[in-house]
Amino acid sequence: MRTLKYNIGLGLMLLFIGLFSACKQDVGSPLDLNADVDIVSFKVGTAIGTIDQQKGSISVLVPAGTDLSALAPVIALPSEARVSPTSGLAQNFSFSSTTPVTYRVYNGNLYNTYQVTVKEIKAEITAFRIGDRSGLIDQQNKQIKIYLPLGTDLKSLTPSVEFTSGASIAPGLGGFVNLNSPVKYTLTYMGQTFQYTVTAILGEEPKQVQTIYNGETVVPHFDGLGVSGVDSPYANPKTKGANTTPFCASFIRDAETGAGWHGGALWNANKVNINPAAYNRFSIMVLKDVEGDVQLEIQSDGEQNKDWLRARYVKAHVGEWQELIFEVPAGRTANINNILVMPHEHPNGQPVAFPTQRMYWDELKALPKE
Template identity: 75%
Template sequence: MNTLNNYIKVGITILFIGLLAACKRDAESTLNLSADVDVLSFKVGNTIGKVDQAKGTILVMVPEGTDLSAVAPTIELPSNAKVSPASGIAQNFSFSSTTPITYRVFNGNLFNTYQVTVKEIKAEITAFRIGEKAGIIDQKNKSIKIYLPLGTDLKNLSPVIEFTAGASITPNQSGPVDLSSPIKYSLAYMGQTFQYTVTALLGTEPKQILMIYNGETSVPHFDGLGVSTVDSPYPNPKTTGINATPFCASFVRDNKTGEGWHGGALWNANKVTINPAEYGSFSMMVLKDVAGDVQLEIQSDGEQNKDWLRANYSKDHVGEWQELVFQIPAGRKAIINNILVMPHEHPNGQPVVFPTQRMYWDELKALPKE
């Protein structure tokens, strides 16, 4: 009887081993570890992107003026592969220069990840100097003004120009130019042309608007006031209105603990130096979901000589950017070193009349006196 039981046990063991082997062979037959998961091409319109398989990146340089908020790329893949997001599905690439969009290619039991950036082709003149005088460059309107001393011979000038690496410039810098009337400089770059108009003026240069914060080229750090952090740069949630720049400053305002002074501060390592004898006001873009006063508190270093400037964010602009102007008191003489931004000001201790929400500000400027 024991012998029979032993035979049965041995038989069951052999059967079990056979089933395991069959399952393993079946799993091995369906496991595909040799599938191709490389993007073959990535196109935006007629522009073919540069695919770096080693780094897992894709860069597409599109013509200036392309709407990056709704780009539907055409993606070529190996046989049986799929990609997410899918080919032909529009994505917002407006912020992909700093935050690339992730694409994943799936095939068999494998996948591959790519970080995709779509950027406009752009070449810029970044500096224009004649002797010790520097030109005032307006990148938006592609214009340059340079103020030179009275008596300067405008017909025989030799400017020094800095511009985007890889571009070529006309006229070149090998000889003198005649600036007695405005002239045009052209940058050729990646098959496109970018043209600037340069104007020379005789006399003293007027005080210019001082850009303090714009989210892109001027991005000092805001310390949080009553909040853990101020997010900057933060994606602009409303680029279709009067403030079309890609980034701004933002923080979440808590309706339970949101006293009137909550916001962001430029001080200490990020303090400014603004003379009220030269500048008469500030302007700033604001966006929020509730109407009400916005306040700038200005101080001298060490939190001295304080003034509180207010402007009203109106009901008509709720959910949209509104440019507010804050007048510096006419009698102020103390230098302004600290600027405290309070997007929704109300007396401390009073009920807060809005739900917890994210607030935004941008384009903080000091405006010269006229």
């Protein structure tokens, strides 16, 4: 009897295991770990991208003057693969040189990520010197201004010029140039030409606005003050209005525990070096949901020689980008190395209360004395 019961029990157990196994095979599917997730080709118009499969990067050079804000790449993929964003969908590549656009390929149980950069074919003059004087280069307008000492003979100058490797330049290097009137320099590169106008000015060079952070081309890291971290670059939530650039800095401020000094700091590896004798003001763009004071705390290295600068984010333009100006105390002589940004300097939301919210700042600049 015992043997009969054992055999019956064993048979039932084997039957259950067989049914469970069959059920699993019906519901599930085997893992596909051999699917191809490599992009085959990436084209923007007639320009073919260079694909680095090992690094997961794609770079595309398009003709000068191409509008990078709405390009629709055509992407060739392996069989059964799909890509996001999809092939043919327009994307903004205007700032991909510093913030590449991410594409991800899916196939089976695998995926692969690519960072895509699209740049215009471009040749640039990167430095223009005469003696110990360096020219101020406006790359957007292709203008170069160089300030030379009073009494300089402008008829026979020998500039030193640095420019994009592989390009040719005219006038050629090593010869004399007459800068009594503006001179045009022409770069030829990859079948295209780029022209700069060089102007010499006798006298001392005025101080220039110093960009400390702009979210696109100047993006030092902000350390979080009282917050887990500062998000940068972060997508600009309002590109219509006073600040049209695509990226900014941002963090979430807590209404209950957020102290007034919470914000972001540029110091240590990202410190600046600003002489208050030459720069006596700062400007910054701020966007938030409530009015109130914004504070910049300036320090010398080692958190010494502190000053607290305030400006008002006004009620009339709440929810919009506002450019605020901060005056450096007239008696300050110590260099400025650390800059701390506090978008809402009201401890725990008092006396100006606010809800927990995401705050934004951008375009931090040092302004020269007028």
